[in-house]
Amino acid sequence: MNLDAHTYPHPSKRNVVYGRKGMVATSQPLAAEAGLDILKKGGNAIDAAIATAACLTVVEPTSNGIGSDCFALVWVDGKLHGLNGSGQAPENLTIEAVKEAGYESELPKFGMIPVTVPGTPGAWAKLSEKFGKLPLKEVLEPAIIYAEEGFPLTPTLAKYWERAYNAYSRLFKGDEFAPWFETFSPGGKVPKVGEMWSSPGHAYTLRLIAETNAKAFYEGELADKIDKFFQKHGGYLRKEDLKAYRPEWVTPINVNYRGYDVWEIPPNGQGLIALEALNIIKGYDFTHMDSTDTYHKQIEAMKLAFVDGMKYITDPASMSVDCKQLLSDEYAKERRKLIGEEAITPEPGKPPMGGTVYLAAADGEGNMVSFIQSNYMGFGSGIVIPGTGIAMQNRGHNFSLDPKHDNALKPGKKTYHTIIPGFLTKEGQAVGPFGVMGGFMQPQGHLQVVVNTIDFGLNPQAALDAPRWMWSEGKKIHIERHLAPHIAEELSRRGHDIKVELEGGPFGRGQIIWRDPKSGVLIGGTESRTDGHIAVW
Template sequence: MPTFDALHYPYASRRNVVYANKGMVATSQPLAAQAGLQVLQAGGNAIDAAIATAAALTVVEPNANGIGGDAFALVWHGGKLHGLNASGPAPQSITLDKLTSQGLSEVPKYGPLPVTVPGTPAAWAALAQRFGRLPLKTSMAPAVELAREGFPVSPTVAGAWQTATALFRDAFKEPYFKHWFDTFSPERAPQPGEIWRSAAHADTLQSIADTNAESFYRGPLAERIAAFVQSAGGYLTQEDLAAFQVDWCDPISVNYRGYDVWEIPPNGHGLVALIALNILKGFDFTERDTLRTHHLQIEAMKLAFADGLAHIADPAHMRVSVADLLSDAYSAERRALIGARALQPMPGEPSRGGTVYLSTADGEGNMVSLIQSNYMGFGSGMVVPGTGIALHNRGNNFSLDAKHPNSLAPGKRPYHTIIPGFLTKDGKAVGPFGVMGGFMQPQGHVQMVMNTVDFGLNPQASLDAPRWEWESGKRVSIERSTPEHLFHGLAGLGHEVTWSANRVGFGRGQIIWRNADGVLCGGTEPRADGSIAAW
């Protein structure tokens, strides 16, 4: 763990950092964190706690994730880091021509067309089978109870729920959207503190738990999912669901000033964070809140995203390798493009060769970085009748340009925005970290790593500090709490800067670090209903 010097940092006093030694769960909703802690104290390990927390989040934060979404995880177990990609592919019967022949130039955001195979239930089952100590039924029990008995909706969740309801009432006219309103907003969205429950959601979670997710992919739930999507004009079939398997993968990394920063390889865009850090490690940084620091961070992120958006796809379809994009020679080439003024980012040509996040740790050394999402809040707006299953809309990330590596194709996984992060040093775990929030995620990862490694901030101070987000071209949004001299300074360098008071738009993160004595040090997101449950 780095030596932290955050006692006098102006953003460190909003919430105290949390210490523990037997176990810790950090996530965006207190009841979900408690679900994970409950499982830890019942004899489970960090993996069981992650499953419990993830399942509970589908209940208590349905505006950001659900049973019908995707998941990724980095698991430190047995002194090694393991990667899990549980993102689903496009249906086998969908084609680019079928969509373009309808006059579409992009995959729609809502409805049946962007629905890909959900991977989240398979992720829970795979984690439990490979690394868990408890049966899936035990780990998921708190989530089932929350759904069946109800829970008081937390403030940030209530606000997002109300916003989504207003949007959907204007946008959703087709009859197949009725089931979303029946499930989540029959009359209105819940208010903060109001009890919300879903017996259908509880029944579905129980079925997944009882069958180790078999019912979802090869049973009655699969039949209901496929029938509903097809009745609405979509392409997902029972065969698509039955064929799905998670991908246990080797994580990818770069070394940043002695620390190894780890991400899941493509189709996720954790690679973007690594490209940016590889560029930034060629500069020296001594202070966080300087114009030079912000300018260099933003410029590196622009270049990294330009490459990511041009090259990241299902790995079977990528034309440029991860190794080439992370080579020192290519990083130096991209670094040389950064000058004194804001640039218009363009992809390079290297040599060719809405989301929830949680961190868990136990007293035995196991640690988990897990993220799951329905995308764009509630996802596609498609809820399978009588199940509580809100289907995601990840297919929206496909390109309909046949020449692009991320073009839509049967059985292909789309470019994916959700990314868990992990930090190690000298082959030992430092811990999990993540910042949820669409295309903010790699940008949040870079800022969290630099806050920790370059500026010595503890986990809570790292999360409390103001953030920026590059949007496109020279456009940058910065949080309203950012020092004013940085706003004017960046504008003077040619950045098109805007203030933003929407703190949730800058992502929602969690961090748990472990020191040499085994003490856990955690921080949680001040921009959400974040909570740490510690033991």
């Protein structure tokens, strides 16, 4: 790994950032600075991460909200901890109920049906309780102030806000969607770049969560409001579902890639896909970054890993294979044999039996956090609980209605989840957190960032700014327009269906913080494809 600030093989819009006492990197400047303020008040990296995450529900509602799910990888005292903050399907939500509602092939994207129990408020409280230094009330205060007093919209935020409003105005016709418009486009007006927006209901909700350590959301006043609204509009979520929820501490999974351990959250997250793909490509030597063969082999490995993930990843209790089987060297060798000179249409293998926000935070004491939080598709389901600012996620859309599928919908089950935090260690020491948000782009972004960092020695900013590719289906590969034309042409000759994208949004938004093991200096990179920002001390 090369942390040289001058290592920029592709055009970069930002310089790499250095600090010593603390660093917070995320997609919205106000949220990153809120986390840094908490560090300066005596909080640690965990407090800073919670403060930033809560603030993001206010200042970037186009990607996440109080009704989100989240996951975290937390490095404390020389050990990596994992927290699964995703919720389960309501007890009344069954395959039969969905089909009776008129949906035969898949769950709808919007409305009451795809809403599962939001895990984020409970996860904030759990993280604070186990690792935080400051009271949750103090940690959530910056988010509460922004919700009450308002903030000016940043360019990327305003673009996606207007895009959502235009789409929702066509799609959302029922009364259950009225609170979304009342909350996010009051008076029929969408906030523009630089205009102020506030949400008193959001502030009130955050204060209740802070004062009760999230119990108000799962057992008290907020749970009652959620239950009442879902019953009124024929939804399935109930107070009993909320009360039954518990965030879950989990053991992170990893593979060793060229001497570095790459860590991910285990299923129901899709980090397994990134690890399987890395396990496949570690059998190759990549000598040149801008080589057609380098791109081709990464793409083919990712396709093979992705189809496995889509077949097997779900709530661990329902998986027909386990992570060890999919991440075994034996299985990686078998999958690697399928990669030739031409693009293939991938099929799942048979292992040997046996809208999202991301943030990274670090403090001067060595604690580091990789944290991701999402409503899934932009604002989520389109369901907002009246007067609360709670925008509910639509994670249930990922469930299968095929009862034989590993990810088949069942009451109380957690679905396949796209959001994944990443973490890097070497020889038992923390290197640092990384992540690239963006739906099914996420494991692909993780693979590319790891390869850029380890194989080609790019610093955090250069690793993020490098041109990206994204596999979508079959042989279709989307590429950024600044990827070298000769590589795109050669990939096309190898059978890849290449589509050049004019916008960077589909390729995800990443953040990285590495720690120099000798000096303790923090080195950060933030996403140039959005309003990315690093707050540093």
